[in-house]
Every structure is written in C-alpha cells, then in structure tokens.
Amino acid sequence: MPVFAALILACIVYHPGLHGVFLFDDFANLPALGAYGPVDNSPAFWRYITSGIADPTGRPLAQLSFLIDAHNWPADPYPFKRTNLILHLINGLLLASLLRRLGRILRGDSWRTDLAAVLGAALWLLHPLFVSTTLYVVQREAMLPAAFVVLGLIGWCRGRELAARGRTAGMWLAAISMGLCTALAMASKANGVLLPLLAWLIDAIVLAPAQPIHDTRLRRRFAWMRRVVLILPSVVLLGWLTKQGIGFALHGVGPMRPWTLGERLLSEARIVCDYLALLWLPHPYTAGLFNDAFALSTGWLTPPSTLPAIAFLAALLIGAIALRRRAPALALAVLFYFAGHLLESSVIPLELYYEHRNYLPALLMFWPLALWLTGDGVLPNLRRTLIVVLPLLLAGMTFLRADLWGNASQQALLWAQKNPASPRAQAYAAAAERARGRPDLAAARIEQLPVAGTEDIQLALNLVGAQCEMGDVQPTALERSRNALRTTRTAGSLYTGWIGEAIERVATGKSCAGLGMPEIEGLLDAMEENPRLAHWPGWQQDNLDLRGRMALAQHDADTALKFFDRALDARPSASAALAQAAQLGAAGYPAQALAHLDHFAALPQPAPQWHWSMSSVHAWVLRRQGLDDAELAHLRGVLEDDLRAKAGGSESSGS
Numbered sequence: 001m002p003v004f005a006a007l008i009l010a011c012i013v014y015h016p017g018l019h020g021v022f023l024f025d026d027f028a029n030l031p032a033l034g035a036y037g038p039v040d041n042s043p044a045f046w047r048y049i050t051s052g053i054a055d056p057t058g059r060p061l062a063q064l065s066f067l068i069d070a071h072n073w074p075a076d077p078y079p080f081k082r083t084n085l086i087l088h089l090i091n092g093l094l095l096a097s098l099l100r101r102l103g104r105i106l107r108g109d110s111w112r113t114d115l116a117a118v119l120g121a122a123l124w125l126l127h128p129l130f131v132s133t134t135l136y137v138v139q140r141e142a143m144l145p146a147a148f149v150v151l152g153l154i155g156w157c158r159g160r161e162l163a164a165r166g167r168t169a170g171m172w173l174a175a176i177s178m179g180l181c182t183a184l185a186m187a188s189k190a191n192g193v194l195l196p197l198l199a200w201l202i203d204a205i206v207l208a209p210a211q212p213i214h215d216t217r218l219r220r221r222f223a224w225m226r227r228v229v230l231i232l233p234s235v236v237l238l239g240w241l242t243k244q245g246i247g248f249a250l251h252g253v254g255p256m257r258p259w260t261l262g263e264r265l266l267s268e269a270r271i272v273c274d275y276l277a278l279l280w281l282p283h284p285y286t287a288g289l290f291n292d293a294f295a296l297s298t299g300w301l302t303p304p305s306t307l308p309a310i311a312f313l314a315a316l317l318i319g320a321i322a323l324r325r326r327a328p329a330l331a332l333a334v335l336f337y338f339a340g341h342l343l344e345s346s347v348i349p350l351e352l353y354y355e356h357r358n359y360l361p362a363l364l365m366f367w368p369l370a371l372w373l374t375g376d377g378v379l380p381n382l383r384r385t386l387i388v389v390l391p392l393l394l395a396g397m398t399f400l401r402a403d404l405w406g407n408a409s410q411q412a413l414l415w416a417q418k419n420p421a422s423p424r425a426q427a428y429a430a431a432a433e434r435a436r437g438r439p440d441l442a443a444a445r446i447e448q449l450p451v452a453g454t455e456d457i458q459l460a461l462n463l464v465g466a467q468c469e470m471g472d473v474q475p476t477a478l479e480r481s482r483n484a485l486r487t488t489r490t491a492g493s494l495y496t497g498w499i500g501e502a503i504e505r506v507a508t509g510k511s512c513a514g515l516g517m518p519e520i521e522g523l524l525d526a527m528e529e530n531p532r533l534a535h536w537p538g539w540q541q542d543n544l545d546l547r548g549r550m551a552l553a554q555h556d557a558d559t560a561l562k563f564f565d566r567a568l569d570a571r572p573s574a575s576a577a578l579a580q581a582a583q584l585g586a587a588g589y590p591a592q593a594l595a596h597l598d599h600f601a602a603l604p605q606p607a608p609q610w611h612w613s614m615s616s617v618h619a620w621v622l623r624r625q626g627l628d629d630a631e632l633a634h635l636r637g638v639l640e641d642d643l644r645a646k647a648g649g650s651e652s653s654g655s
Contacts, residue, residue, distance in 0.1 A: 022077045030066060030137065069083055105210045152180075152181030194343060329368045461494070481523060499524070575628070585638070
C-alpha cells in the first residue's frame with residue numbers, strides 16, 4: 001500500500017541521522033533524568049516528572065516520553081532519536097487518516113481521494129525541513145502535541161459524522177476527543193492549546209457545510225457543545241494573546257530580548273514568508289538551528305522586504321477567507337497554517353526564528369496540491385509523474401540532510417558556512433574544531449570576524465579557550481571577553497560552566513599562560529558591571545558562588561565561606577547550600593562547611609508560594625519527600641565525622 005511505502009521510505013532516508021549527537025536545548029532538558037539519581041523508583045519518578053522548566057505546565061508528557069529511552073544521565077542519544085523517528089512516522093500515518101476523512105467529505109469515496117490523503121501526508125512526512133524537528137531530541141516536545149492535535153481532529157470529524165447520522169454518541173465523541181486531546185497536547189507543549197481553534201476551522205470550512213445535523217434536538221445540543229469546546233477556548237486564547245500583546249507593548253519585553261514587540265511583529269512577517277519559502281522551495285541544507293543573525297525589522301521598510309512580506313501574508317489570509325467556499329481545501333490549509341503559528345510567531349517574546357515551529361502548522365500544507373495531482377483534468381501525464389517524483393525528490397533531500405545530522409563535525413562547519421553572521425553558529429563550529437584537536441582553526445575562525453561579532457559571549461569565551469589550548473591567551477582576547485560579559489543579555493550555564501572549569505584548570509595546574517586567577521577575577525568583575533543582570537538574584541548567586549570557588553581553589557577557606565554565605569543571602573537555596581558545603585568539605589574544611597550549613601539554617605525561609613505552574617508542583621513534591629532536609633542532615637553528619645577525625649588527627653600529631 002502507498003502509505004506503508006511512504007513510511008518505509010521515511011525510515012530509510014532518516015536512518016543516517018540516528019547516529020547524531022545531543023544538541024543545545026537537549027542539555028537544558030534531558031539532564032533532569034539524572035538530576036536526583038536514576039529514575040528507578042516512585043519518589044524519583046515524581047521528582048523527575050515535575051521537573052520540567054518549559055511552559056507553566058512543565059510539559060510533563062514530553063518529560064514522561066523521555067523515560068522510554070533512558071532512566072539516567074548521561075545517556076546514549078541513539079534511542080532518543082529512534083523514538084523521535086517512530087513518533088514522526090506515527091504522525092504521518094495519523095495525518096493520512098485525517099486527510100482521508102476530509103477528502104471523502106469534499107469529493108466522495110474513491111481511490112483518488114485515498115491516494116491524495118497518502119500523498120499529502122507523504123509530502124509532509126518526507127519534507128527535509130522537518131529533519132531539524134525529528135532528529136533534534138528535545139523537539140519531541142513539538143512532535144507530541146502534533147500527534148494529539150491530529151488525534152483530536154480525527155475524533156472530532158468522526159463525532160461530527162455520527163451526529164450528522166442522528167447519533168447522540170457522535171456529540172460525546174467529539175466533545176471528549178477535543179477535551180482529552182487538548183489536555184494531552186498541552187501537557188506536551190503549550191501550543192497544544194491551539195487544537196480547539198484548528199478544529200473550529202475544519203468544522204466551519206469543511207464539516208458543517210457538508211455534514212448538517214438534521215435532528216433538531218441533536219443539532220441544538222451539538223451547537224452548544226461546539227460553543228463550549230471549540231469557540232469559547234478559541235476566544236479566550238485570542239483574548240489572552242491580545243492582553244499579552246498590550247502588556248508587552250506598554251511595558252516592554254524584558255532585558256533578554258534586543259527588540260521591541262513592534263519590531264518582533266514586523267520581523268515575524270518576513271520570517272513566516274521565509275518559512276513558506278522553505279516549505280515550497282525545499283533544499284537539503286538550511287540555516288538549521290542558528291538564526292540569531294536574522295536581520296531585525298525596525299520599520300515598515302527597514303529592511304525593504306518588510307512591507308511586501310506583510311502585504312503578501314495579508315493577501316494570503318484575505319484570499320483564503322474569500323475562497324473558503326470555492327476552494328475549501330486550499331483555504332483550510334492556509335488558515336490552518338496561520339492559526340498554527342499564533343502562539344510562537346506573534347506577541348509572545350520567544351526567540352524570533354526556529355524551523356521546528358512549522359511542524360504542526362504545515363500539517364495540511366501539501367494536501368491541496370495532492371488533491372490536484374490526483375484529480376481529473378488537464379496535464380494527466382504530468383500529474384502522474386509528479387505523484388511519483390515529488391515524494392522521491394523530497395526523500396532525497398531529506399536523506400542528505402539527515403546524513404548531515406548524523407555527522408556532528410560536518411554539521412557544525414556547514415552551519416557556520418550557512419550562517420556567517422551568526423555568533424552561535426561560529427561558536428559551535430569553533431567548539432567542534434577544538435573538539436577534534438584544532439584550536440588553531442577555532443581561534444582563526446573567531447579572530448577573522450569583526451570585533452563586534454567577537455564580543456558575543458559564546459565567541460569570546462571560545463576564543464580564550466582556543467588560545468589557552470594553544471598555550472597562551474592574548475590580552476586582546478581577554479578584553480573582548482570582558483566586553484562581552486559587560487554587555488551580554490543573558491549568561492546562563494555557559495558562563496558559570498566555563499568560569500568554573502577555568503578555575504579548576506588553574507587550581508590543578510592545567511591552565512596556560514595568560515589565564516590565571518587574576519584574569520578570571522577580571523572576568524567576574526566585568527560580569528558584575530553588566531547593568532542588565534545586576535538585578536537578577538540568580539545571577540548574583542552564581543557570581544558570588546564562582547568567587548567562593550576561586551577562593552577555595554587558592555586554599556582560602558574563610559574567604560570562600562564569606563562568598564558562599566553571600567551567595568545564599570542573594571538567593572536562599574538548599575541545593576546551593578548543599579553544593580557549596582560539599583565543596584568546602586571535600587577540600588578539607590569541614591568546620592567552614594558546617595558554618596555554611598548553619599548560616600543557611602539561620603536564614604529566614606520564605607513561606608511556600610503557590611503558582612499555577614509545574615515549578616510550584618515540583619517544589620511541593622520536594623517538600624513532601626523531605627529530600628533536601630534528608631540530604632542536609634546526611635551531609636551535616638558526614639562533616640561532623642570529618643571534623644572529629646581532623647581534630648583527633650591534630651591531637652595525635654601534637655602528642
């Protein structure tokens with residue numbers, strides 16, 4: 001059958017990419033698998049499943065799905081990527097089923113209708129743009145909601161069909177499908193909330209005109225149910241987005257973003273046009289995950305393509321609305337695509353551009369083409385040829401791109417070539433060159449960029465690291481790093497991890513000329529001069545913690561204790577107190593470690609505050625399990641034993 005041929009072909013072309021590595025946001029999400037030890041018992045399971053950091057929901061269903069592949073961290077990426085591919089295949093199969101239902105409503109039962117459904121799904125399934133979703137492990141969070149959205153739409157279509165036949169069960173099937181699948185989709189990612197709006201579009205454009213409910217009583221009840229489960233959630237969502245937009249317009253989008261809300265909306269018009277170009281003019285190699293150098297639209301004609309992009313999208317939208325009766329499949333595909341981008345490409349201040357945001361919106365994109373190719377009319381030979389050639393052409397490009405995703409070194413270099421102005425792409429390529437023992441190439445790559453480019457924190461620290469591996473860090477590289485730290489909008493784990501490793505290298509004599517404790521202290525000083533981050537307690541804690549670690553590396557336990565205490569004052573945290581006390585104890589200073597635990601115990605503990613978010617649930621789970629208290633008590637006992645042993649040793653030496 002054609003559908004199984006498409007699935008087998010997808011398996012073949014994706015296979016080279018299954019041997020790739022974890023990337024970027026994988027390392028921000030997947031280490032939760034081992035954050036509290038292996039997830040091999042009930043308490044560990046609840047700690048893990050509530051540990052999600054994305055969306056207010058924490059995406060628990062996506063978190064749960066990662067347990068299919070590993071119960072601890074670090075882990076092998078192959079099982080994760082294999083599961084992603086299986087989910088992509090399931091989504092393709094579900095999409096074919098949905099398109100078959102919609103096609104039979106529009107043009108009746110026939111082998112052409114079924115072929116159009118398979119072809120529309122195959123063009124989506126084999127499209128090279130979705131390699132960066134399928135083979136990027138963490139983007140299972142984009143694939144799962146797509147699965148539940150399609151399941152919900154299939155359930156709604158079946159329910160509407162039964163209701164049109166006069167069966168009350170159809171109304172209940174439609175309602176339950178919508179409610180349950182929306183909840184499951186939202187538990188995977190926030191854009192699952194779009195399901196009622198997407199179902200409303202399908203119902204209004206395709207189902208209601210073709211499947212009227214003749215039973216008066218059932219029609220009235222179905223209409224009320226439709227208002228409750230489709231229209232009301234959609235109106236609430238649109239109202240919430242409007243409120244958010246007004247808030248960001250009046251108060252700004254925060255210090256982490258270099259643009260205003262107006263600039264974001266203008267830029268997103270060009271970005272959505274770029275997405276459409278990638279969908280309809282596909283090629284195997286794109287910018288990938290690096291789009292941080294995308295030129296911002298600061299005005300209607302800056303750059304000049306901004307206004308034409310807005311006009312084009314407006315024409316598409318108006319045209320789809322106007323053609324919804326004469327060309328319902330085409331109108332639905334366009335409106336479905338726009339609705340699918342409502343959350344991630346409008347007023348919410350996310351990063352501007354990511355390819356994976358098209359995974360769900362583009363589900364119906366190629367169905368109108370498939371209907372035309374499988375229909376009667378002019379150019380029959382050309383149509384038959386394209387039915388075969390188009391999937392094979394997409395499959396070939398997907399194979400080339402998946403092969404690139406299976407080779408981390410080549411991937412890094414190609415992305416850098418495709419994104420010459422992207423600091424992230426250049427830093428990633430430099431890190432890849434350093435990993436294969438060529439710090440000289442990494443340093444040369446960064447040094448040839450304009451000074452303004454090397455002031456990016458990723459590039460600046462990579463340059464210092466590369467020069468250190470070559471034996472000598474130049475003053476100009478350090479100055480660029482200090483400038484980057486003074487101006488960066490966010491530091492995160494990159495900064496703390498890099499500085500921590502630098503301190504460790506100096507302490508163990510594995511550093512290099514030009515990068516000693518004075519230079520590291522200069523980097524910390526530069527970070528403290530950053531006006532954007534000075535008001536963030538978390539950053540203050542990180543910087544004070546690093547100063548404490550630096551003092552400890554110089555065997556100044558009392559100074560280290562002072563910095564660790566100040567770090568806790570900035571942001572009281574049991575995990576920070578445990579880590580810092582453990583460092584003091586491991587370095588041979590149990591007295592200072594116990595004093596640090598006493599300082600934490602004396603701090604006023606804020607009363608638990610409940611917010612409608614997974615972070616509040618996670619905090620409640622930790623309190624309920626008493627994990628922090630148990631670990632603090634255990635560490636205190638170990639430190640007291642060490643202190644007694646140390647005192648006993650001192651007495652023995654004295655006698």
